[in-house]
Amino acid sequence: MTQATKGPLSGVVVVDLSRILAGPYCTLLMAEMGARVIKVEPPKGGDDARAYGPFVNGKSTYFASVNRGKESIALDLKAEGDRKTFEKLLEKADVIVENFRPGTMEKLGYGWDTLHKKYPKLIYASASGFGHTGPNSKDPAYDMVVQGMGGIMSITGNEGQPPARVGMSIGDVGAGLFTAVAVNAALVHRLKTGESTKVDIAMFDCQLALLENAIMRYTVEGEVPGPLGARHPTITPFQAFKTSDGAIIIAAGNDGLFVKTCEALGRPDMATDPGYKTNALRQKHHGKLEHEIESVLKGNTTAHWLAVIGKAGIPCGPINNIKQALEHPQVAARNMLIEAPDGSGGTLKLAGNPLKMSAFEDPKTRRPAPDLDSDRDAILSFLGG
Amino acid sequence: MTQATKGPLSGVVVVDLSRILAGPYCTLLMAEMGARVIKVEPPKGGDDARAYGPFVNGKSTYFASVNRGKESIALDLKAEGDRKTFEKLLEKADVIVENFRPGTMEKLGYGWDTLHKKYPKLIYASASGFGHTGPNSKDPAYDMVVQGMGGIMSITGNEGQPPARVGMSIGDVGAGLFTAVAVNAALVHRLKTGESTKVDIAMFDCQLALLENAIMRYTVEGEVPGPLGARHPTITPFQAFKTSDGAIIIAAGNDGLFVKTCEALGRPDMATDPGYKTNALRQKHHGKLEHEIESVLKGNTTAHWLAVIGKAGIPCGPINNIKQALEHPQVAARNMLIEAPDGSGGTLKLAGNPLKMSAFEDPKTRRPAPDLDSDRDAILSFLGG
Numbered sequence: 051m052t053q054a055t056k057g058p059l060s061g062v063v064v065v066d067l068s069r070i071l072a073g074p075y076c077t078l079l080m081a082e083m084g085a086r087v088i089k090v091e092p093p094k095g096g097d098d099a100r101a102y103g104p105f106v107n108g109k110s111t112y113f114a115s116v117n118r119g120k121e122s123i124a125l126d127l128k129a130e131g132d133r134k135t136f137e138k139l140l141e142k143a144d145v146i147v148e149n150f151r152p153g154t155m156e157k158l159g160y161g162w163d164t165l166h167k168k169y170p171k172l173i174y175a176s177a178s179g180f181g182h183t184g185p186n187s188k189d190p191a192y193d194m195v196v197q198g199m200g201g202i203m204s205i206t207g208n209e210g211q212p213p214a215r216v217g218m219s220i221g222d223v224g225a226g227l228f229t230a231v232a233v234n235a236a237l238v239h240r241l242k243t244g245e246s247t248k249v250d251i252a253m254f255d256c257q258l259a260l261l262e263n264a265i266m267r268y269t270v271e272g273e274v275p276g277p278l279g280a281r282h283p284t285i286t287p288f289q290a291f292k293t294s295d296g297a298i299i300i301a302a303g304n305d306g307l308f309v310k311t312c313e314a315l316g317r318p319d320m321a322t323d324p325g326y327k328t329n330a331l332r333q334k335h336h337g338k339l340e341h342e343i344e345s346v347l348k349g350n351t352t353a354h355w356l357a358v359i360g361k362a363g364i365p366c367g368p369i370n371n372i373k374q375a376l377e378h379p380q381v382a383a384r385n386m387l388i389e390a391p392d393g394s395g396g397t398l399k400l401a402g403n404p405l406k407m408s409a410f411e412d413p414k415t416r417r418p419a420p421d422l423d424s425d426r427d428a429i430l431s432f433l434g435g
Numbered sequence: 436m437t438q439a440t441k442g443p444l445s446g447v448v449v450v451d452l453s454r455i456l457a458g459p460y461c462t463l464l465m466a467e468m469g470a471r472v473i474k475v476e477p478p479k480g481g482d483d484a485r486a487y488g489p490f491v492n493g494k495s496t497y498f499a500s501v502n503r504g505k506e507s508i509a510l511d512l513k514a515e516g517d518r519k520t521f522e523k524l525l526e527k528a529d530v531i532v533e534n535f536r537p538g539t540m541e542k543l544g545y546g547w548d549t550l551h552k553k554y555p556k557l558i559y560a561s562a563s564g565f566g567h568t569g570p571n572s573k574d575p576a577y578d579m580v581v582q583g584m585g586g587i588m589s590i591t592g593n594e595g596q597p598p599a600r601v602g603m604s605i606g607d608v609g610a611g612l613f614t615a616v617a618v619n620a621a622l623v624h625r626l627k628t629g630e631s632t633k634v635d636i637a638m639f640d641c642q643l644a645l646l647e648n649a650i651m652r653y654t655v656e657g658e659v660p661g662p663l664g665a666r667h668p669t670i671t672p673f674q675a676f677k678t679s680d681g682a683i684i685i686a687a688g689n690d691g692l693f694v695k696t697c698e699a700l701g702r703p704d705m706a707t708d709p710g711y712k713t714n715a716l717r718q719k720h721h722g723k724l725e726h727e728i729e730s731v732l733k734g735n736t737t738a739h740w741l742a743v744i745g746k747a748g749i750p751c752g753p754i755n756n757i758k759q760a761l762e763h764p765q766v767a768a769r770n771m772l773i774e775a776p777d778g779s780g781g782t783l784k785l786a787g788n789p790l791k792m793s794a795f796e797d798p799k800t801r802r803p804a805p806d807l808d809s810d811r812d813a814i815l816s817f818l819g820g
Contacts, residue, residue: 057620057624058617058620058621058623058624058632059620059623059624061627062623070688071647079616083616083617083620098688098689101689101714102648102669102670103669103715104651104652104655104656104669106655111651111655112648112651112669114651115647115648115650115651116647162793179750180765180769181765181769181791183768183769184764184765184768184769185764185765185768186763186764186765186768189745189750190748190749190750191686191750191752192673192686192688192750193667193686194665194667194673194674194675194684194686194750195684195686195750195751195752196752197684198675198684198752198753198754198755199684199752199753199754199755199760199763200755200760201755201756201757201759201760201761202601202602202603203602203665203675203754204602204754204755204756204757204760205602205603205757206591206592206599206600206601206602207591207592207593207599207602207664208592208593208596208597208599211593211596212593212664212665212675212682213665213675213682213754214591214592214593214599214662214664214665215591215663215664215665215666215667215674215675216587216591216601216602216605217587217588217589217590217591217592217601217649217660217662217663218587218590218645218646218647218648218649219647219648220601220605220645223645223647224612227609227612227613227616228612228789228790230616231464231468231612231615231616231619231790232443232468232790232792234616234619234620234622234623235442235443235444235468235619235790235792236443236792237619237623238443238444238447238619238622238623238626239442239443239444239794241623241626241627242446242626245794246794247443247792247793247794247795248792248793248794249790249791249792250791250792250793251789251790251791252765252769252789252791254763254765254769255769255771255787255789255791256789257760258760258761258766258771258772258786258787258789259771259786259787259788259789260603260605260608261603261757261760261786262456262500262501262603262604262608263487263497263500263603263604264602264603264757265500265757265761265784265785265786266489266496266497266499266500266783266785267489267757268757268758268761269761269772269783269784269785270489270491270496270783271489274756274757274758275602275756275757276756277599277602278600278602279592279597279599279600280579280588280597280598280599280600281600282578282579282600284487284488284489284497285487288577288579289579289600290579290583290588290597290598290600297597297598299579299580299582299583299584301576301577301578301579301580303455303483303577304483304486329486330488360574363575364575365564365574365575365576365577365579365580366580367576367580367581367583367584368583368584369583369584369588369589369598370583370584370585370586370589371586371589371659371660371661372586372589372590372646372649372650372652372653372659372660373653373659374586375584375585375586375589375642375643375646376586376643376650376653376654378571378584378639379569379570379571380565380566380569380570380571380637380639381643383568383569383570383571384565384566384568384569384637384639384640386640386643386644387643387654398651398654398655399650399654400650400651400654401643401644401646401650402640402643402644403644404613404636404637404640404641404643404644405613405616405617405620405634405636406566406634406635406636406637406640407617407620407621407632407633407634407635408547408632408633408635409624409630409631409632409633410632
């Protein structure tokens with residue numbers, strides 16, 4: 051086993067009861083920042099995500115991608131001996147992370163009130179569907195459920211079409227990110243004051259916190275926003291346009307950039323058109339403006355226009371598919387595709403760590419995700435046998 | 436002025452040069468966690484987002500939503516006197532956050548190398564489009580550009596339709612979240628070791644880190660994923676279905692939940708159909724399965740099915756629009772719609788703080804976003820006049 055990644059959380063011990071995605075995404079970030087993350091998994095099958103494809107030699111690469119660099123021990127939290135081991139682990143831990151349905155930890159005898167009395171330094175982080183309070187607290191939730199309930203689907207997709215899911219699990223991953231923000235803040239607070247806290251993150255809450263200007267458009271203007279395809283709701287032009295061989299994104303976020311865009315398109319007349327003078331006017335006349343811009347863009351290729359418009363200093367880009375995105379030279383330059391052994395002699399390519407810090411190295415490889423219970427001996431020895 | 440929110444970052448002073456969304460979203464979270472966030476804005480117009488609608492009495496509610504609870508001072512970083520004030524501020528600060536294009540801070544004489552020598556305790560956090568390294572480092576980027584380049588648009592939207600933007604600014608907000616994770620970790624590291632660090636977050640990197648299983652599907656299976664509407668790429672049934680009066684989301688994330696779903700729909704025969712026995716088989720036959728499920732669901736309303744399917748313990752939910760999402764009883768119960776003065780005698784309703792912690796209150800109101808330069812006197816007095 052290679053050493054854990056060194057980082058700002060080196061020395062922090064995380065006991066990780068979380069499964070599938072929201073909790074594991076939080077603890078992945080913590081592992082990337084140097085924490086020692088010990089997954090405590092049920093002996094039968096472990097983390098549910100071990101059964102999610104795609105598989106390489108029978109092992110889940112889905113699991114591998116969010117659990118690399120962590121350790122695993124299988125413990126039955128309903129069996130006396132294993133509970134003793136678990137409790138020894140809690141004595142050594144700084145943070146416990148779980149994403150069970152609220153009430154599950156209490157049933158196991160490991161609710162926050164109990165743990166806080168017994169392990170006063172332990173930070174307790176929960177990521178659940180609806181949080182530990184409120185009428186829907188105990189409702190089951192998966193990513194799709196909160197994407198639907200939280201409103202994000204209603205503003206995503208093509209105009210006049212049914213609402214679309216965000217193409218990645220923003221419900222889970224969003225909650226994982228907020229949980230990581232909160233756990234790190236709780237560590238700051240504990241270092242300063244000695245006090246620990248319970249962190250209670252709800253996937254549903256996080257969806258609302260992510261909605262951004264859609265909330266203001268509704269609460270201030272009474273508008274119920276709908277999906278707009280590839281167009282920004284309040285800035286124009288700030289969207290995808292068709293070219294002769296595909297599409298280009300042009301993001302003219304202010305009046306100066308709009309003028310530059312018109313010039314780069316060989317249409318300086320549009321820049322002085324009184325109907326397009328301000329963003330509010332461009333927004334009002336967006337259909338006509340889009341038509342005028344596209345009629346120019348369709349005369350040449352995406353590559354041509356990226357060169358012309360990019361050279362003029364206007365934020366623009368292609369719509370890459372996943373292959374094209376990963377092959378972009380900036381990805382290699384930023385070490386955003388790293389390697390980990392797949393546990394079967396091969397190598398997996400995984401998304402790198404976006405948390406770049408000058409004080410720490412950003413290694414090109416990682417320890418693989420652990421097999422179920424594969425770190426038992428090292429963990430028991432850490433606990434003093 | 437009411438007191439700042441108390442939280443795990445109380446006592447932390449953040450000098451905030453950031454504008455528009457990515458940086459301000461990070462410092463919003465820090466303010467919500469108790470940090471004192473001092474926005475340093477250009478005297479002419481301040482943060483660009485002050486010009487973004489919707490407006491109430493001429494003031495941007497877009498700006499208000501991500502800058503509530505912060506303070507503002509207008510300083511011209513090219514004028515000698517203001518630079519002295521700024522440098523006094525840096526002496527008192529724990530963190531500086533900026534989201535300029537790389538090179539801008541160096542031109543001002545405030546690059547990391549310079550600042551780190553002069554203020555060795557200061558944590559420096561940058562959120563830029565492509566980061567401070569690599570061939571595209573200095574390219575301009577807005578949210579739309581990285582949504583297009585990073586691949587998320589290619590997997591979002593309806594099948595057979597053009598790629599859609601995620602309905603909120605995942606490029607900016609995602610980067611803001613990762614920046615907050617990193618800054619908090621840097622604070623942990625500094626508390627433990629005294630060492631400060633530069634944090635270099637790229638919106639483009641963050642897009643890759645958010646892609647989740649799409650990366651594995653490409654790197655392991657060579658599949659270039661496309662948009663799937665409201666369906667999960669690897670789990671079935673885990674998607675939106677039509678009912679007689681709308682749609683319902685059913686997330687049967689494992690075999691047991693699939694069996695329960697079939698029973699709740701009055702179709703136990705589907706549970707024993709050999710073509711649907713495993714997730715892999717259901718995935719393979721998803722078209723047929725969807726048709727069978729929808730033909731049952733179309734016989735009654737969303738409300739009916741939510742009751743029936745919810746009662747059976749299956750994760751399910753409606754597709755709420757923004758109004759419906761905000762009116763959900765769980766939103767009030769979790770204090771996820773808070774109030775702040777709009778600066779003109781009225782009240783704005785804004786998304787609450789999803790970072791719930793037992794050690795801290797979660798107030799129902801916030802200080803308003805500051806007018807440009809409105810905290811000058813308090814800030815100068817903090818600096819010792």
